[in-house]
Amino acid sequence: MLLLRADTTQGIPLVAGQLCFPNAWCLEEKLGKSFLAIHQEVPLFAERIGRSSYLLLERLKVGRPVWRLNWAIKNIPRLNLTPRYAHEVAQAQRDLTPDAIGERCLLRVERQALTRLPRTQDILFIIHTYQEPIAAIAQNGQQARTLLGVLQTTPPEVLQYKGIAPFAPMLIEYLLDQL
Structure with a gap:
């Protein structure tokens, strides 16, 4: 749960x-930064989509929350992935x-909801995280094809940013084998 000042x-x-x-x-690195500054390193x-x-x-209305999904693929089941656990992620990748x-x-999916608070006009930002093994997704042909398509069309710099690039070819091959 995060709070953005209006x-x-x-x-x-x-x-x-x-x-x-x-x-x-980690929250400590982002506190005090503007919305656009927080996202400046995202390729x-x-x-x-920065301006929109x-x-x-800016235009969010009280009583009209919005939500979005953000996805990633992680190679460890840890939910808390602050940078201090980067060594575990690197080892799991090897x-x-x-x-x-x-x-x-x-597959790690964050359901992110934004709500304008009535009294302060500030924005409450809530994140709920879900994870599902790729093997479970691969059992459903349509889901496997969708994920495969996403991996094959995501720009390389985005795959790198999300930490998927080092194992993307192996993952794509796995999904192709499951179809």
Whole structure:
């Protein structure tokens, strides 16, 4: 649960929060930063969805929450993935094999909801994290094809940012074998 201040002169800064299951970031590094500054390291964010995302926040109405999904593929089941656990992620990546990738890798989906608070006009940002082994997704042909298509069409810089690039070819091969 995060709180964004409804201050457009400051770029809608992140001012408070409790983050249980971060995905490769930590709250301390983002506190006080504007919405756009928080996302500046995300490849293609500024040029593709930065402005429209900011306008969505700016125009969010009380009583009209919005939600979105954010996805990643992780090679360890840990929900808390602050940067201090990067060594575990790196080790798990080195241990991936074609035979084990379906069981070891998980599709991680964050359901993110944004709600404008009536009294302060600030924005409450809630994140609920779900994980599912890729092997379970591969059992459903349509889901496997969808994930395969996403992996094959995601820009390389985004795969790199999400930490998927080092094992993407092995994962794509696994999914192809399951179809």
